[in-house]
Amino acid sequence: MNTLIVYKSYHRMNTEKVAKAMADALNAQLAKVEDVRPEELAGYDLIGFGSGIYGLKHHKALIELIEAMPAMDKDVFVFSTCGNVREVNHKQIKEKLTEKGCHIAGEFTCFGEFAGALRLNRDWKGALAFIGGKNKGHPDEKDLENARVFAKGLLSA
Numbered sequence: 001m002n003t004l005i006v007y008k009s010y011h012r013m014n015t016e017k018v019a020k021a022m023a024d025a026l027n028a029q030l031a032k033v034e035d036v037r038p039e040e041l042a043g044y045d046l047i048g049f050g051s052g053i054y055g056l057k058h059h060k061a062l063i064e065l066i067e068a069m070p071a072m073d074k075d076v077f078v079f080s081t082c083g084n085v086r087e088v089n090h091k092q093i094k095e096k097l098t099e100k101g102c103h104i105a106g107e108f109t110c111f112g113e114f115a116g117a118l119r120l121n122r123d124w125k126g127a128l129a130f131i132g133g134k135n136k137g138h139p140d141e142k143d144l145e146n147a148r149v150f151a152k153g154l155l156s157a
């Protein structure tokens with residue numbers, strides 16, 4: 001089975017960890033989205049697409065790659081790391097892939113550490129407040145093991 005995993009990861013490189021775990025389990029080729037040309041995708045039997053979730057969606061670069069790729073009847077899977085697991089997170093990418101004729105063989109998500117930010121807190125006389133940080137330590141070893149199990153499950157399916 002000729003498998004490719006395409007990913008975009010920039011915030012904390014969380015999705016890159018998951019992509020690497022899946023690539024090991026599947027003996028797949030791993031590529032950053034910037035390094036993939038849309039025409040290349042037709043040469044694989046199975047393709048995984050993954051990124052962090054930003055504004056309730058996968059990264060724009062991944063969506064643009066899917067929009068630019070030729071229509072193909074192909075098995076694909078989608079994955080992500082996220083701050084909050086929500087059904088909507090994978091909606092857009094699944095729709096785009098389905099429009100291209102692909103079959104969604106599976107999907108995987110797990111928490112990804114999310115950096116907080118220092119903001120001026122107006123209610124507290126301009127003091128700096130730390131907001132937002134969560135999911136510290138994720139993806140952890142258990143998340144990565146879950147990703148490997150998911151990936152191996154795709155092969156047996």
Ligand SMILES: Cc1cc2nc3c(=O)[nH]c(=O)nc-3n(C[C@H](O)[C@H](O)[C@H](O)COP(=O)(O)O)c2cc1C
Pocket residue numbers: 008009010011012013014015016051052053054055056057081082083084085111112113114115
């Ligand atoms: C700009 C930005 C927007 C984000 N928006 C969401 C979101 O809408 N939903 C969510 O669950 N997580 C959100 N997150 C959290 C990321 O999905 C999470 O930290 C992810 O693991 C980042 O992946 P990466 O390190 O591979 O880039 C956001 C993070 C950033 C930096």
